[in-house]
Amino acid sequence: MSENLQQPDKARVVSVVELAQELIRRPSRAGIDDYGPVLGVLEDWLTTRGLPHRRLHGDSNALVGLLVEIPGGRPGKWWTLDACVDTAPYGDESAWSFPPASGDIEAGWLLGRGAADSKLAAAMFCHIAEDLAPRVSQLSGGLAVLLDVDEHTGNFGGARACLADGAAVRPAGVMIGYPGMEEVVVGGRGLWRAVLTVHAPSGHSGSSRTVVGAISRAAHLVRLLDAAELPGAEDGAEFLLPPKLSVTACHGGQGFSVTPDRCDLNVDVRTTPGFDAHDAETLVRKAIAELDAELPVQSPTEISLVATWPPFQLTDTEQPGAALLNAAAEAGLTVRPKTAGPSNIGNLLAGEGIPATAGFGVPYEGLHGIDERAHLAELPTVYAVYQRAVLGLLGG
Incomplete structure (x- = not known):
């Protein structure tokens, strides 16, 4: 001492x-x-x-x-x-x-x-x-x-x-x-948090026609987000943690007989100096564009920003x-x-x-x-x- x-x-x-x-x-x-x-x-x-x-x-x-x-x-x-x-x-x-x-x-x-x-x-x-x-x-x-x-x-x-x-x-x-x-x-690490609202036509779960409900579309979006490539730890920088994306909540539907017309996803992205809030939003929007192209519906997926903090x-x-x-x-x-x-x-x-x-x-x-x-x-x-x-x- x-x-x-x-x-x-x-x-x-x-x-x-x-x-x-x-x-x-x-x-x-x-x-x-x-x-x-x-x-x-x-x-x-x-x-x-x-x-x-x-x-x-x-x-x-x-x-x-x-x-x-x-x-x-x-x-x-x-x-x-x-x-x-x-x-x-x-x-x-x-x-x-x-x-x-x-x-x-x-x-x-x-x-x-x-x-x-x-x-x-x-x-x-x-x-x-x-x-x-x-x-x-x-x-x-x-x-x-x-x-x-x-x-x-x-x-x-x-x-x-x-x-x-x-x-x-x-x-x-x-x-x-x-x-x-x-x-x-x-x-x-900083953060970028948003609620993604996925839409689809509602329908009866027992219908003879195929109905791709909002939950199924949201599940596909989750797969796209999970597969998205984020950079690793920044080479040559002292900030050694990589960015990270997590889907932390999924809310949609009620009961059994209706395929819902809406499903909300909570998305949490941890950001770094080399992958900031703008990069996080760009990545999420890219995944949404892929979803809406592969499984198109009349109403596009919405992004409601909840919080953003810098690293x-x-x-x-x-x-x-x-x-x-x-x-x-x-x-x-x-x-x-x-x-x-x-x-x-x-x-x-x-x-x-x-x-x-x-x-x-x-x-x-x-x-x-x-x-x-x-x-x-x-x-x-x-x-x-x-x-x-x-x-x-x-x-x-």
């Missing part, structure tokens, strides 16, 4: 864990539970310590997060620590070996949904903000802590509300507190990735930068021109599954790494 990378004392670590326990004991499953109680725990904690914070509201004025803002005493860039405090659902609660909202500690593990993703990180980031408050005169720019909900829905309502908030300073970069000590995610990848020297990786190295850790296959909030931020890292935290088990837990022995080191990275970015 570098002498310049001081770990928090035992009392500080205990305080982080106690706050995380209180958060875990307030169920905040995305789209299921009221977010008020879990955000209320954070509001009480922040208010008691005099840390400036305010609520964020999204569509229909829904509460979607809290924003903590610690301005430095000197001009400079602002940086954001982000951790979600909503969670995945519990799934089959009878399969858990402890209550999903436990919050207890057993054999060095913090137990319960959100322990890993990402209530422990939220508690840690709040404490780092408190650490900085007495020394703001020495810091340049400022630190924001985004404690967002509506994340596990995929809507990213907290992050979107923060970006849309005219009173919030736009960050120069964001560090997202997902767990895992071996890697820092510095990039991710992103930070360079070795780009912030805030460089600060986080350097701080981890100073702690004696071997941490790999990683470009992830799934998308994350980093893609949303990339679309806004904001660089982000996603993930560096304590070891974990059961994320989004049963018996979610976070290992606490490494918490002091993870805390010190983030604190060091933030101070480096703020000139502290």
